[in-house]
Amino acid sequence: MSEAKTNARTIEGRVVSNKMHKTVTVLVERQVQHDLYGKIIRRSTKLHAHDENGECREGDLVRVAECRPLSKTKHFRVVEIVARAAQQ
Numbered sequence: 001m002s003e004a005k006t007n008a009r010t011i012e013g014r015v016v017s018n019k020m021h022k023t024v025t026v027l028v029e030r031q032v033q034h035d036l037y038g039k040i041i042r043r044s045t046k047l048h049a050h051d052e053n054g055e056c057r058e059g060d061l062v063r064v065a066e067c068r069p070l071s072k073t074k075h076f077r078v079v080e081i082v083a084r085a086a087q088q
Contacts, residue, residue, distance in 0.1 A: 008065045012082060013047065015060045023074060024049050024056045026064055049076040059085025 013028035029044045048071075049064045056062060061083040064076040 008067065010063055010065045010079060011047070011076075012061060012063050015056045015058055015062055015085075016046070018051070018054075018056050018058055020048075022051055022054060024051045024062070024078065026062060026076070047076050048074040049078050050074055051078045056081060057085055 011026075011028050013026040015024050016027045017025040026047045026049050027044055028047060029042055031040050032043055033039070034041055047064065049062070050067070050070050056078060060081050062081050063079045065079045066075060067077045069075050070077075
């Protein structure tokens with residue numbers, strides 16, 4: 001039923017925290033150009049995403065999609081794990 005809307009915005013980012021129950025924090029980095037000086041600047045945003053099965057680990061590269069609000073701060077869900085973090 002939630003898959004009916006396929007034009008939801010998807011974003012890739014890195015998991016920086018998985019300490020919450022069924023929730024991961026994803027750091028999304030983007031590059032923007034400074035308005036006046038033209039220098040390329042790195043900007044970042046932290047998103048909370050729903051991880052139903054608790055599969056994500058810190059350092060994983062994940063793809064998240066927009067969804068209905070699941071809590072006060074959680075408006076994304078994990079669609080897939082693109083790359084696993086290197087094991088140490």
